[in-house]
Amino acid sequence: MIIAIDGPAASGKGTLAKRIAAHFGLRRLDTGLLYRAVARAVLESGGDVEDPGHRRDAAKRLDAAALRDEAALRQPGVGEAASIVAADPEVRSAVLAFQRDFAAVPPGAVLDGRDIGTVVCPCADAKLFVTASAEARAERRWREMVAGGSDAAPEQVLADIRRRDARDTSRAVSPLRPADDAHLLDTTDLDIEAAFRAAVDLISGSQAAI
Ligand SMILES: Nc1ncnc2c1ncn2[C@@H]1O[C@H](COP(=O)(O)OP(=O)(O)O)[C@@H](O)[C@H]1O
Numbered sequence: 423m424i425i426a427i428d429g430p431a432a433s434g435k436g437t438l439a440k441r442i443a444a445h446f447g448l449r450r451l452d453t454g455l456l457y458r459a460v461a462r463a464v465l466e467s468g469g470d471v472e473d474p475g476h477r478r479d480a481a482k483r484l485d486a487a488a489l490r491d492e493a494a495l496r497q498p499g500v501g502e503a504a505s506i507v508a509a510d511p512e513v514r515s516a517v518l519a520f521q522r523d524f525a526a527v528p529p530g531a532v533l534d535g536r537d538i539g540t541v542v543c544p545c546a547d548a549k550l551f552v553t554a555s556a557e558a559r560a561e562r563r564w565r566e567m568v569a570g571g572s573d574a575a576p577e578q579v580l581a582d583i584r585r586r587d588a589r590d591t592s593r594a595v596s597p598l599r600p601a602d603d604a605h606l607l608d609t610t611d612l613d614i615e616a617a618f619r620a621a622v623d624l625i626s627g628s629q630a631a632i
């Protein structure tokens with residue numbers, strides 16, 4: 423079984439993907455980490471993510487070991503840089519096979535990102551598009567950052583989320599959008615437990631329909 427979970431930053435897709443994978447006994451791939459790892463490799467080598475040569479080289483050299491240092495990959499600056507490298511079609515095609523190979527291993531997997539239901543796994547057994555208002559998402563991300571010791575201003579976090587949303591939805595290749603057959607799940611007024619229960623119901627409904 424393959425479950426695709428897409429949505430904008432801090433909508434809760436990673437939290438849901440982890441719990442859904444445990445619930446259904448599946449492996450999970452956070453595909454955002456791939457783009458974050460490409461961006462981090464460019465930044466660490468003193469390169470420029472706006473330079474197509476730099477980001478394409480980093481994408482071609484990417485290996486699974488680069489996904490291990492999650493704390494470093496989750497730094498806010500890396501998320502911003504990731505959305506810049508992710509708009510490059512050559513970067514996207516360099517990481518496509520890794521995602522499809524991961525999903526193809528039995529018994530299947532949960533993948534979360536921006537284009538799982540539309541491009542990476544268009545034949546997924548169940549697709550969720552997880553959203554929440556920009557304000558709710560910024561508040562969640564801000565709380566997470568403060569818990570991690572950051573003194574970022576809430577309005578700055580909201581501005582960053584809006585900028586990333588705009589870049590991710592407007593790019594020419596694999597823009598963030600719900601697949602036609604995705605279930606929409608708005609978590610603005612749902613806590614983590616309620617969102618998880620709603621997600622399991624939607625996925626179980628998709629299974630019953632197959
Ligand atoms: N439904 C929810 N209500 C409140 N907080 C949530 C909810 N879902 C996730 N969170 C919190 O919001 C933050 C971002 O969630 P995460 O799953 O990492 O989002 P994404 O993977 O979409 O970026 C985390 O700190 C997480 O604990």
Ligand SMILES: Nc1ccn([C@@H]2O[C@H](COP(=O)(O)OP(=O)(O)O)[C@@H](O)[C@H]2O)c(=O)n1
Pocket residue numbers: 430431432433436453454455457458501504505506508509534535536537538586590
């Ligand atoms: N399948 C994916 C996953 C992430 N991305 C890009 O990678 C960036 C970081 O993704 P992420 O999922 O780690 O970000 P958060 O939602 O956790 O903040 C996004 O802003 C997207 O630009 C993508 O283009 N396609």
